[in-house]
Ligand code: DGT
Ligand code: CA
């Protein structure tokens with residue numbers, strides 16, 4: 251009955267648009283009635299059309315039936331496509347929100363000049379919407395709740411959120427260690443996709459333990475709803491609305507199951523086809539001879555790929571974007587790994603807007619086994635972030651020097667650094683005399699996110715003292731899109747001058763696509779946590795995953811360099827730029 255629902259939804263939407271446009275009430279009612287009829291039908295609409303019975307259904311006129319048939323044949327209703335063009339896209343989207351009707355949107359549009367989703371949400375939150383006629387407290391509350399639900403149901407979670415949920419689940423399963431052999435988070439989370447639809451948890455265990463494992467799973471403390479409770483598969487929805495799928499497999503199936511449930515679907519389809527061409531059959535249950543069903547293997551992923559005649563493919567690049575061909579030829583690049591990382595270049599302390607002290611951040615980085623860290627507090631123009639003026643930076647230098655007396659003999663180095671603001675004209679928020687005193691400088695844009703910022707970034711790269719461009723595209727998941735930016739020119743100048751671009755874990759900026767371009771063009775990236783507290787420092791693993799997703803190789807990841815190479819990187823740029831050989 252899927253089609254019944256789909257078509258009913260479109261008629262409902264058409265009615266909404268007509269109402270928004272102030273069309274004639276008769277037609278609006280007709281569309282709503284058709285929507286009702288379709289959703290109440292006991293029979294499948296496709297079936298009714300095939301048997302010619304559709305014309306005998308009360309409430310469906312000839313032109314409605316035409317539209318239904320058009321949809322079944324083409325997947326579209328042209329009238330709907332035409333209507334959609336007459337309403338701002340954002341408002342159209344809002345019509346889907348429970349509690350928000352076309353009347354409300356029309357009023358908001360006409361009286362408050364609201365044209366975008368953001369403006370509408372803002373008007374709800376600021377109470378401005380309450381001034382519309384007929385808008386009571388209860389209705390406002392409904393709208394608020396509806397918005398919340400809708401946003402949650404439609405937005406995929408950020409990788410960071412999924413990672414946190416995943417870590418929580420793994421910890422929870424440590425409590426029943428004796429019941430299973432292996433456990434892993436699969437799906438898009440394992441592939442480190444920037445957004446994650448649902449979380450997939452996979453366990454290998456002897457069959458007799460499966461029942462207890464599934465009981466343990468559905469008893470997870472933050473469960474809101476159990477969608478499915480079986481003996482091989484269970485699904486839950488957490489209180490925050492996120493879904494987790496859980497599967498148990500037998501130990502000898504582990505590798506093939508992990509390979510299958512990691513995806514991506516596109517990658518799996520390719521791999522299966524290759525297996526098929528060799529007379530093999532690959533499924534989540536193992537690798538088999540196609541004709542005889544003889545089991546060949548599948549204990550580990552490595553075994554699966556090897557038996558098919560391929561290199562093992564890192565999960566982060568399993569997207570069928572060239573990795574399959576290279577794996578067949580044994581030519582996959584060696585990607586950067588967490589153990590290659592020697593330091594972090596961007597973090598904040600409570601000198602600006604961080605939570606922890608410099609001492610605490612330093613100790614945490616030391617305990618992570620790093621060789622160095624860059625302190626990167628905000629500069630003066632970032633007032634909301636309690637940015638530092640030159641005098642305070644110099645004061646901070648003294649503290650860093652004192653701490654270094656303790657840490658350097660232990661093989662750990664705190665580098666003097668900053669996250670200097672790139673001002674609207676592209677100049678830097680700190681004078682050259684001070685910039686010169688830093689060991690490493692990050693420069694970032696924190697204002698005017700809506701304009702083309704190419705000139706600002708290029709100008710910052712031209713500074714002899716800027717070593718890293720912070721969150722280059724300005725994107726922030728869930729709140730902001732990137733500003734227009736001529737990445738090709740940025741890549742070119744970054745490469746020419748020896749300036750790195752930041753992969754900021756919090757913002758997934760650079761995106762994996764851009765990281766891949768950096769690799770192709772020979773531009774350095776630096777993976778940074780932008781930590782504002784000690785606990786954020788541990789997200790480096792995630793950053794490495796995002797970099798790997800962009801096919802990052804250690805040679806072009808600045809954090810894999812040792813302290814001497816970092817110093818040389820900084821020195822080289824200063825010499826180059828001050829000698830006037832570039833620009
Ligand atoms: P998501 O949850 O939307 O972020 O993306 P995934 O990749 O985690 O997708 P999900 O949760 O639907 O399924 C997990 C993996 O299971 C997926 O990456 C590949 C595998 N899988 C699921 N359904 C199919 C299917 O119909 N065909 C194939 N070949 N693989 C599938
Ligand atoms: Ca998933």
Ligand code: CA
Nearest residue numbers: 448449450495
């Ligand atoms: Ca799933």
Ligand code: ZN
Nearest residue numbers: 669694720721
């Ligand atoms: Zn920043």
